[in-house]
Amino acid sequence: MGRSIYCVVTAAGSGTRLGHNEPKALVNLAGKPILHHALCGLEPLGDLAGVAITAPANYLETFTQIAREAALSYPWTVLPGGSSRQKSVYEGLKGLLSFEPGNGQLPANDPTAIVLIHDAARALTPIAQFERVCQAVESGCPAVVPATELIDTVREVKGDTFTRQGLKITPAGSTPDRSRLRCVQTPQGFAGDIIFAAHDRAREESICEGEAVDDAVLVATLGHEQYFVPGSMRALKITYPLDLKLATWLAENPDRD
Numbered sequence: 001m002g003r004s005i006y007c008v009v010t011a012a013g014s015g016t017r018l019g020h021n022e023p024k025a026l027v028n029l030a031g032k033p034i035l036h037h038a039l040c041g042l043e044p045l046g047d048l049a050g051v052a053i054t055a056p057a058n059y060l061e062t063f064t065q066i067a068r069e070a071a072l073s074y075p076w077t078v079l080p081g082g083s084s085r086q087k088s089v090y091e092g093l094k095g096l097l098s099f100e101p102g103n104g105q106l107p108a109n110d111p112t113a114i115v116l117i118h119d120a121a122r123a124l125t126p127i128a129q130f131e132r133v134c135q136a137v138e139s140g141c142p143a144v145v146p147a148t149e150l151i152d153t154v155r156e157v158k159g160d161t162f163t164r165q166g167l168k169i170t171p172a173g174s175t176p177d178r179s180r181l182r183c184v185q186t187p188q189g190f191a192g193d194i195i196f197a198a199h200d201r202a203r204e205e206s207i208c209e210g211e212a213v214d215d216a217v218l219v220a221t222l223g224h225e226q227y228f229v230p231g232s233m234r235a236l237k238i239t240y241p242l243d244l245k246l247a248t249w250l251a252e253n254p255d256r257d
């Protein structure tokens with residue numbers, strides 16, 4: 001029996017920081033919408049039992065058209081996201097229940113199903129990163145997070161920012177050991193039953209008030225360990241205009257970085 005992999009692609013955000021007058025997933029990246037790249041990036045994974053794509057509620061038709069034109073080999077559905085990323089993921093998880101289960105069991109009840117949660121904004125994530133995450137889940141890790149080492153030294157903020165002679169100044173504190181910190185990316189991967197349980201509980205108990213930074217954090221509230229696998233520079237999250245410029249170069253130079 002092959003692997004049973006599901007994926008929620010979160011694409012319902014507006015892209016405020018990118019500053020375009022259309023949702024971020026529709027913004028052009030090297031000739032195609034960001035969403036197109038994100039969906040095609042999943043293609044080589046194989047074993048995909050279903051992909052749920054969250055869209056801004058008033059763009060369902062446009063997103064559906066982009067998925068259709070991408071001629072994807074896996075089953076997919078487009079559905080409205082929520083007002084926060086966490087709420088969009090919850091809607092996406094519900095959407096996964098509409099697919100014919102790969103091995104006869106709904107992913108919400110299936111500890112052997114692999115559920116990936118991936119940001120469309122990380123449109124150029126290499127397939128090897130998806131594979132690493134899936135392999136770690138298959139090996140028994142309940143929550144898997146691709147992560148990179150920090151480039152810069154980081155330092156804590158010790159007090160409130162004040163203005164002196166027109167300059168914003170912030171008191172600085174201690175310097176955490178950078179070797180013990182990681183920058184987290186997506187796709188995050190989970191055992192099927194665990195991620196559904198984590199989102200259900202978060203919703204029922206208003207954990208993180210619907211604004212959890214990511215999904216592994218919700219799984220950790222159930223007492224499960226999270227594990228890192230290596231992330232990559234190519235999985236950068238397109239957030240600001242400069243990220244889009246960098247992503248454009250990466251998309252046009254798939255073998256160089």
Ligand code: CTP
Nearest residue numbers: 010011012013014015016017083084088120121
């Ligand atoms: N996302 C979502 N639903 C939301 C908010 C975000 O599905 N209500 C998705 C985004 O589409 C994106 C991912 O979550 O793929 C990560 O969010 P982020 O990079 O912050 O995107 P935006 O929220 O769109 O950008 P911004 O915060 O600048 O408005």
Ligand code: MG
Nearest residue numbers: 013014015085
């Ligand atoms: Mg956001």
